[in-house]
């Protein structure tokens with residue numbers, strides 16, 4: 001077990017800044033997910049934690065010990081990659097046992113540890129199989145078992161499920177969660193998949209262009225995204241985002257967009273010292289939007305159905321409000337045809353308002 005502190009970590013590859021002055025902490029036993037789009041610096045961060053890459057500047061501490069310049073074998077970590085490589089000429093048992101044999105552990109110890117690890121990942125019965133006889137999910141379990149036998153202080157996982165198909169990914173996701181509970185170890189897990197991040201992380205750090213934009217409990221990120229990037233990155237389908245400006249009409253504050261107006265709370269506008277004509281962006285999640293066929297009071301947006309996708313649990317409806325599209329999730333009884341007109345009713349206490357820099361203004365109300 002281990003707690004980790006990363007301080008002002010910068011890594012440059014020539015002109016490219018892969019991580020830019022990044023600081024964060026991971027508590028003992030945490031499952032921290034580094035979430036961000038491809039190229040944002042996740043793998044580089046993990047490789048620096050592993051000692052496979054050295055930072056241009058900044059420091060890494062395990063417990064209170066600085067490990068920034070230590071080689072991998074001094075760090076007591078295990079890393080699992082997306083494109084794992086098992087030794088093709090060794091069977092499952094031998095693949096898992098390999099590092100223990102290298103460490104010159106005795107036979108009994110190796111047998112016990114390897115079988116324990118294979119039990120944990122649920123493939124004890126496959127101990128004599130060769131890698132070519134395994135499915136993608138089974139290979140990934142072998143890779144996990146191989147890291148478990150080392151009893152590392154820290155598990156580093158770089159998109160370990162990305163190469164698997166959707167069904168196995170879901171199963172493995174839940175198994176990883178149980179594995180973390182069982183081992184009580186510290187995990188740092190990299191993914192670009194926000195659903196994976198939300199379901200696995202005790203905390204999620206959202207990365208963008210080499211910077212950590214926000215760290216928090218998954219639901220904090222969902223409810224209180226610090227900025228527009230996080231708001232649209234977290235949640236599926238993505239938050240609806242509309243450009244517009246502040247208007248005042250008959251003493252009431254409004255958000256005015258090319259297609260519609262929506263009333264804004266005076267508190268939100270005043271607390272943020274927003275002035276008329278100021279450019280802002282409004283965000284509302286598909287699940288926080290109702291649609292009705294009845295006419296509503298006031299200037300609520302109107303939309304014409306483009307598509308209706310019945311997804312089983314709910315229907316995903318995309319409407320055109322004129323120049324823009326608005327996605328709503330509705331219950332399965334609403335199954336409209338393309339072209340059908342609806343009033344769109346966002347839950348106004350769920351809206352997010354972003355300033356021209358993309359910062360979420362809603363936090364003043366929370």
Ligand SMILES: Nc1ncnc2c1ncn2[C@@H]1O[C@H](COP(=O)(O)OP(=O)(O)O)[C@@H](O)[C@H]1O
Nearest residue numbers: 013016017018037038039040041042043044045
């Ligand atoms: N060895 C390297 N040499 C040059 N550029 C690199 C190297 N490794 C990563 N990069 C660059 O650093 C940035 C971050 O890459 P990476 O950490 O792999 O991102 P991610 O894992 O989030 O997709 C990218 O622009 C990538 O091209």
Ligand SMILES: [Mg+2]
Nearest residue numbers: 039042043044
């Ligand atoms: Mg990567």
